[in-house]
Amino acid sequence: MEHEITLVVNGAARRVRVPARRLLSDCLRHDLGLTGTHVGCEHGVCGCCTVLLDGEPVRSCLTFAVSVDGREITTVEGLAGPGGMSPVQRAFGECHALQCGFCTPGFLCTVTALLRDNPSPTEEEVVEGISGNLCRCTGYQNIVKAVHRAAELIAEEGR
Amino acid sequence: MKPPPFEYHAPRDLDEALRILAGVRGKVLAGGQSLIPMLNMRLAAPAHLVDITRVASLDALERTREGVRVGAAVTHARAEREGGHPLLTRALRLVAHPVIRNRGTVVGSLVHADPAAELPAVLAVLGGSVRLARWDGARGQVRDVPAHEFFVGPMESAAGPDELAVSAFFPALDERTGHAFHEVARRHGDYALAGVCAVVTLGEDGGVAAARVACVGVGPAPVVADLTGAGAGDWALAAAALSRRVEPEDDIHATAAYRRHLVAVLAERALKEAAGLAERASKEAAGGA
Ligand SMILES: Cc1cc2nc3c(=O)[nH]c(=O)nc-3n(C[C@H](O)[C@H](O)[C@H](O)COP(=O)(O)OP(=O)(O)OC[C@H]3O[C@@H](n4cnc5c(N)ncnc54)[C@H](O)[C@@H]3O)c2cc1C
Ligand code: FES
Ligand code: FES
Numbered sequence: 001m002e003h004e005i006t007l008v009v010n011g012a013a014r015r016v017r018v019p020a021r022r023l024l025s026d027c028l029r030h031d032l033g034l035t036g037t038h039v040g041c042e043h044g045v046c047g048c049c050t051v052l053l054d055g056e057p058v059r060s061c062l063t064f065a066v067s068v069d070g071r072e073i074t075t076v077e078g079l080a081g082p083g084g085m086s087p088v089q090r091a092f093g094e095c096h097a098l099q100c101g102f103c104t105p106g107f108l109c110t111v112t113a114l115l116r117d118n119p120s121p122t123e124e125e126v127v128e129g130i131s132g133n134l135c136r137c138t139g140y141q142n143i144v145k146a147v148h149r150a151a152e153l154i155a156e157e158g159r
Numbered sequence: 160m161k162p163p164p165f166e167y168h169a170p171r172d173l174d175e176a177l178r179i180l181a182g183v184r185g186k187v188l189a190g191g192q193s194l195i196p197m198l199n200m201r202l203a204a205p206a207h208l209v210d211i212t213r214v215a216s217l218d219a220l221e222r223t224r225e226g227v228r229v230g231a232a233v234t235h236a237r238a239e240r241e242g243g244h245p246l247l248t249r250a251l252r253l254v255a256h257p258v259i260r261n262r263g264t265v266v267g268s269l270v271h272a273d274p275a276a277e278l279p280a281v282l283a284v285l286g287g288s289v290r291l292a293r294w295d296g297a298r299g300q301v302r303d304v305p306a307h308e309f310f311v312g313p314m315e316s317a318a319g320p321d322e323l324a325v326s327a328f329f330p331a332l333d334e335r336t337g338h339a340f341h342e343v344a345r346r347h348g349d350y351a352l353a354g355v356c357a358v359v360t361l362g363e364d365g366g367v368a369a370a371r372v373a374c375v376g377v378g379p380a381p382v383v384a385d386l387t388g389a390g391a392g393d394w395a396l397a398a399a400a401l402s403r404r405v406e407p408e409d410d411i412h413a414t415a416a417y418r419r420h421l422v423a424v425l426a427e428r429a430l431k432e433a434a435g436l437a438e439r440a441s442k443e444a445a446g447g448a
Contacts, residue, residue, distance in 0.1 A: 001166060001167075003167065019164065020164070020165060020166065020167035020208070021161065021162040021163065021164050021165060021198075023162070023195075023199075026161070042160040042161075042196075042199045043160075043196035043199055043200060044192060044195075044196055044259060047256075047258065050258055053261075056261045057257075057258045057261060058258060058261050058262050059192075059258060059259065059262070061195075062191055062192055062195040062196065062259075062262065063191060063195070063262065064167070064188075064191070064195070064210075066167050066169070066210075067169075067188070067191070067210055067212065110258060128257075128347065129257065131256055131346070131347045131348050132255070132256025132257065132258045132348055
């Protein structure tokens, strides 16, 4: 049986028909064409598919689209503002915190929520905060640097 | 790696949820953080899923002097944020990653009954209980199952196929009591290779009035032991004796011998820390009186 649901994705209401078994990750990518959300493991381990659900980071591969009918979702495509890339996105570029970029959408969503809840995290809090996201390229050093840099940018820009 | 097809139900109240569970062969879907990986890997293929996250009455967290009652829709993240039970809060920080905890539920972790999971050990060491409900044809029937009867085996709890776990009760710690939870995992946020949760209570005279531990990852269910008289105040001795009592198994992550070693080390750490905190709590109680 198919279900008619409405998701508010990056600020816009989107209606879609999905079978109950449609993962939110696949709904975003296949039904809505938002391929910025990446899918690695589909069992919650890699963190690539992390999106914000009503502002909180969740695994879109461990969420059924029907379960979040009516709720707000922010994907990597929705992180930039009208003035361009968000501070977290700019910090990742500046600090060379990505190489192939496969893991990056998940890190960006996770870190955006992390810094909103904790604007000046310690080294330990940063490492714990990103411990659920795997990156096979960078060795994490520059990702950790980028999180601190993003915190600075957010503080400087007062947003 | 996509879930098999199923029929989805999203009841709005508890009776409706119980009626559906009584009428179909299905499973409860709470946070989905264990069930959806199992569906994605095709380790489970239920014909019906009953999503309980829209049942408002299950989203309740009640704190009383006796303890904390956590409703079935309460996420790990919310229980951690709202606190109310220091040992539960501490153990929650060891469960997976923050992002998983944003959807996973406390009660779901108990019903899932993974032998390496932290929360079953907390419920077991505290002597808590799980409240189960089922539809008897006319109304919902409720029973409370104590922790020692609830965890039946690996990934197996006492909840029947037509039963819904509505809440879990974590009894408050006594006065002059300290607690600790130590574990070793390959990576932060992974299931532990072994872990030990300890609760120590001191008497008015400063002697050990009660000492209980629950171990995870070293048996089919949490291994609970009363160490009140053990080791005559020597926690290292008590921990070593405990490690000879557990029966861990070899698997791809660690050998049985290594797990046994971990139990000795972690139990000593946990007991010492819990006893130290109990001493501090005793002093505060005496100072405040
Ligand atoms: C990467 C990763 C790492 C993890 N690491 C850990 C860890 O270190 N420690 C740990 O403890 N857990 C860990 N988990 C599991 C996680 O904590 C799960 O969220 C939890 O075990 C299950 O809770 P849930 O609400 O998601 O349940 P679900 O996945 O929705 O359900 C799990 C099972 O319980 C049943 N169930 C759930 N709620 C009820 C209910 N109210 N009544 C009857 N049946 C019910 C379901 O039918 C299903 O069989 C990890 C998960 C992932 C993906
Ligand atoms: S694809 Fe979701 S966590 Fe790996
Ligand atoms: S940049 Fe390649 S996986 Fe992280």
